Amino acid sequence: MAGNWKQFSGKVKEKWGKLTDDDVTRIDGRREQLEGLLQERYGYSKDQVRREVDEWTPPVN
Secondary structure, eight states, X not given: OGGGHHXXXXXXXXXXXXXXXXXXXXXXXXXXXXXXXXXXXXXXXXXXXXXXXXXXXXXXX
16 A cells, blocks of 8 residues: 555545545555544444455555
8 A cells, every 4th residue: 555655545535535635644555544544533443444444455466
């Protein structure tokens, strides 16, 4: 995710609209940051966040 963050950042905001530009900048491709902010903004459980991010991110080859 980190390697293509500029491409992903727009898609992150499309998928999770409660994240601000500052949030996306702060995440900077770090999955842990993304998961933490999703828990904070949406009230998701850790398992729910992990599932959503897994479903959203393309598999790494």
